[in-house]
Amino acid sequence: NAGVTQTPKFQVLKTGQSMTLQCAQDMNHEYMSWYRQDPGMGLRLIHYSVGAGITDQGEVPNGYNVSRSTTEDFPLRLLSAAPSQTSVYFCASKSTQARITEAFFGQGTRLTVV
Amino acid sequence: GDSVTQMEGPVTLSEEAFLTINCTYTATGYPSLFWYVQYPGEGLQLLLKATKADDKGSNKGFEATYRKETTSFHLEKGSVQVSDSAVYFCALPFNSGGYQKVTFGTGTKLQVIP
Numbered sequence: 001n002a003g004v005t006q007t008p009k010f011q012v013l014k015t016g017q018s019m020t021l022q023c024a025q026d027m028n029h030e031y032m033s034w035y036r037q038d039p040g041m042g043l044r045l046i047h048y049s050v051g052a053g054i055t056d057q058g059e060v061p062n063g064y065n066v067s068r069s070t071t072e073d074f075p076l077r078l079l080s081a082a083p084s085q086t087s088v089y090f091c092a093s094k095s096t097q098a099r100i101t102e103a104f105f106g107q108g109t110r111l112t113v114v
Numbered sequence: 115g116d117s118v119t120q121m122e123g124p125v126t127l128s129e130e131a132f133l134t135i136n137c138t139y140t141a142t143g144y145p146s147l148f149w150y151v152q153y154p155g156e157g158l159q160l161l162l163k164a165t166k167a168d169d170k171g172s173n174k175g176f177e178a179t180y181r182k183e184t185t186s187f188h189l190e191k192g193s194v195q196v197s198d199s200a201v202y203f204c205a206l207p208f209n210s211g212g213y214q215k216v217t218f219g220t221g222t223k224l225q226v227i228p
Contacts, residue, residue: 004157031213042203042220043158050213090157096214100146100165100207103216105157 002026006091006106013081013113021076021109023091029104030096032074036060036087037108043090049074050096081113116141116208120219123201127194127226135189135222137178137204147171147180147187148205152221158203161189194226 007022025032033048035058045058049068063085065077074093078085088110092103121136139147146165150158162171167182176191189202204219 033215035218040220043218045215048215056211092158094214094216100163100214102148102160102163103158105159107155107157 004091004093004104004106006089006109008109009107010110011112013078013111015081015083015113017081019078019081021078021089021091021111023074023076023106024072025074025091025093025104026072027093027095027104028071029093030071032068032091032093033058033103034064034066034074034076035090035092036085037090038087046076046089078111081111083113085111086113087111115217116145116206117217118147118204118206118219120202120204120222122220122222124223124225127224129196129226129228130193131226133189133191133194133198133224135202135204135224137187137189137219139185139187139204139206141185141206141208144182145206145208147178148207148216149176149178149187149189150203150205150218152201152203154200161202194224196226196228199224199226 004025034046035043047066049055091106094103095101118139148163149161151161152158162173164171164180170179201221201223
């Protein structure tokens with residue numbers, strides 16, 4: 001029972017490089033989201049998706065792109081990495097079938113931009 | 115908009131001490147409320163929840179009571195253990211644009227020393 005799987009767990013990038021953080025879930029959840037976690041700021045929503053082909057911006061979308069071509073996958077792309085994007089990134093998914101449902105999180109990707 | 119405010123950390127306690135982590139919320143209507151826990155190096159996982167006023171959520175010796183009159187959902191545990199060392203997040207699901215989202219508090223780091 002894999003749940004939400006994120007890869008890689010750690011990554012170091014140089015300023016200006018691009019990369020994709022992968023997220024996959026096997027629970028058939030409609031809703032998927034990306035957060036970044038920074039000290040003293042809790043979790044901030046970057047982008048989210050309510051189903052295949054549907055994405056929208058969260059609180060801090062600048063510098064990130066997403067797409068949702070399948071229910072299972074929701075990759076996050078950093079177009080041109082900046083030191084300000086050094087953070088821990090979490091992918092989460094949840095069902096929208098019930099009125100209130102919990103979110104399931106991946107183990108996180110620790111990204112350092114130098 | 116809907117939000118949660120939780121006490122600043124870090125909180126350092128000796129083993130077997132009593133724990134309280136405060137959380138208050140601002141919301142329209144009567145939302146559900148969650149506590150998530152993040153153990154070192156891991157993603158967030160649901161600890162407990164309450165779906166209506168006066169409900170008490172409980173799990174692993176932790177409890178939280180949804181108090182509408184004080185708009186609070188404080189997390190308590192009577193006797194903490196070293197294994198409870200983690201970051202705790204209060205969370206509030208809310209509806210926006212026809213979809214359910216979640217807003218998180220900034221997190222409170224708990225360190226329990228033997």
